[in-house]
Amino acid sequence: MTDKTILRALKGEVLPTPPVWMMRQAGRYLPEYRATRAQAGDFLSLCYNSELAAEVTLQPIRRYGFDAAILFADILLLPQALGVDLWFETGEGPRMSTTTTAAELAALKAPGDVHEKLAPIYETVKILRRELPRETTLIGFAGAPWTVATYMIAGRGTRDQGPAHALKAADRATFAGIIDLLTEATIEYLSQQVVAGAEVIKLFDSWAGSLKGQDFEDFAVAPAARIIAALKSRFPGLPIIAFPREAGEGYVGFAQKTGADCVAIDNSVSADWAAANVQKDGCVQGNLDPRHMVTGGVALVEATREVVRAFSKGPHIFNLGHGITPDADPENVALMIETIRKG
Ligand code: CP3
Numbered sequence: 441m442t443d444k445t446i447l448r449a450l451k452g453e454v455l456p457t458p459p460v461w462m463m464r465q466a467g468r469y470l471p472e473y474r475a476t477r478a479q480a481g482d483f484l485s486l487c488y489n490s491e492l493a494a495e496v497t498l499q500p501i502r503r504y505g506f507d508a509a510i511l512f513a514d515i516l517l518l519p520q521a522l523g524v525d526l527w528f529e530t531g532e533g534p535r536m537s538t539t540t541t542a543a544e545l546a547a548l549k550a551p552g553d554v555h556e557k558l559a560p561i562y563e564t565v566k567i568l569r570r571e572l573p574r575e576t577t578l579i580g581f582a583g584a585p586w587t588v589a590t591y592m593i594a595g596r597g598t599r600d601q602g603p604a605h606a607l608k609a610a611d612r613a614t615f616a617g618i619i620d621l622l623t624e625a626t627i628e629y630l631s632q633q634v635v636a637g638a639e640v641i642k643l644f645d646s647w648a649g650s651l652k653g654q655d656f657e658d659f660a661v662a663p664a665a666r667i668i669a670a671l672k673s674r675f676p677g678l679p680i681i682a683f684p685r686e687a688g689e690g691y692v693g694f695a696q697k698t699g700a701d702c703v704a705i706d707n708s709v710s711a712d713w714a715a716a717n718v719q720k721d722g723c724v725q726g727n728l729d730p731r732h733m734v735t736g737g738v739a740l741v742e743a744t745r746e747v748v749r750a751f752s753k754g755p756h757i758f759n760l761g762h763g764i765t766p767d768a769d770p771e772n773v774a775l776m777i778e779t780i781r782k783g
Pocket of ligand 1: 465466483513534763
C-alpha cells in the first residue's frame with residue numbers, strides 16, 4: 441500500500457484533505473523559474489537541459505510542498521522529435537513548420553524513432569525520481585493527438601483550431617494519418633517516461649472542446665483509449681489522468697470510455713456539476729479558476745473551500761482548471777494551499 445496521497449486518490453480513496461498540485465506550477469510567476477530560464481538561455485534550451493529542467497520542476501515543491509511534481513517539458517517536443525521545426529516567438533508562443541499534405545506526413549519519422557531527440561527528457565525524469573521527497577508523486581505527460589495535431593497543421597496556436605478542422609474536412613486520410621502517427625509516437629514517448637520513473641501519466645487535450653459529436657468520439661475519445669490501453673498493457677496498474685479540456689457534456693463517461701483513472705476538469709463547468717456527473721465514476725482533478733491566483737483575498741479562500749466541499753464525497757485531486765498565469769502572485773498560491781490543508 442502506497443502512502444503517496446495522489447496515488448491513493450487515483451485508486452479511488454476519499455481522503456480527508458485532497459492532495460494538491462497545479463498545472464504550470466513551475467512557471468513564469470516564480471522569480472526562481474525566471475532566473476533558471478535565463479541561465480538556460482530560452483524555454484526550449486531549458487526543456488532539453490536535464491539538470492535545469494529538474495531544478496525548475498523542484499522549485500515549486502521546495503517552496504510550497506505540493507503533493508505532485510510534473511515533469512518540466514512541453515507537449516510540442518514530441519512533434520519536434522518526429523522532425524517538425526519548432527521555435528518559440530517571445531511573448532507570442534510556439535511556431536512550427538506545418539504538416540498538411542500526405543508528402544509532409546510521410547517525411548516525418550516513425551513512432552519508434554523519437555527517443556534519441558527525447559533522451560534528455562527521460563534523463564530529467566531519472567534525476568527527479570532521485571531528488572524528489574519520498575512523499576511527492578512524479579507525473580509525466582504528453583499532449584493528446586488532436587491537440588498536438590492542431591499546432592502541427594496550423595504551425596502555431598489558434599483560437600478555434602480552424603486549420604485542423606479544415607484539413608479534417610478536405611483531406612480526411614492525411615488528417616487521420618497525422619492522428620495515427622501521433623497516437624503511436626505518444627505511446628512510445630510515454631512508455632519511456634514510465635521506464636525512466638514517471639509514476640502517473642497525464643494526457644493534455646487542451647483543444648478537445650472544439651471537437652463535436654462523432655469527431656469527439658473519433659479524435660478525442662478513441663486516441664486516448666488507444667494510448668491508455670497500450671500503456672496499461674505495458675505497465676499494469678499505471679494511473680492515468682485525462683484532460684479533455686472544455687469537453688462539457690463530453691466529460692460524462694470519458695473515464696469509462698477511455699480507461700482513464702481520473703478526469704481533469706476545467707473552469708467551463710461547475711464543481712457541483714462535475715461532482716454529480718463525472719466524479720460519480722471515479723477520481724476527478726480540478727478545478728479552481730486560475731484567475732484567483734492573480735486576484736487573491738477572501739474570494740480566493742471562499743472559492744478554494746467551495747471546490748474542496750463540492751468534491752469532498754469522492755476521490756479528488758485539487759488543481760486549477762487550467763495553468764497558472766505569469767501575472768499570478770506567489771503569495772496567493774501559498775494561501776490556496778493553506779486553505780486546502782487547514783480548512
Ligand atoms: O504543467 C507544467 O508546468 C508542466 C510543463 C508543461 C508546459 N507546457 C511548460 C510550458 C506542460 C504540461 C505544458 C503543456 C502544454 N504546452 C499545453 C497543454 C496544456 C495547456 O496549457 O493547455 C500546450 C497547449 C502547450 C504548448 C505551449 N507551450 C504553448 C501554447 C506555450 C505558450 C503559451 C505560454 O504559456 O507561454 C508554451 C510555453 C510553455 N510551456 C511555458 C511553460 C512553462 C512558458 C514558457 C516560458 O517560460 O516562456
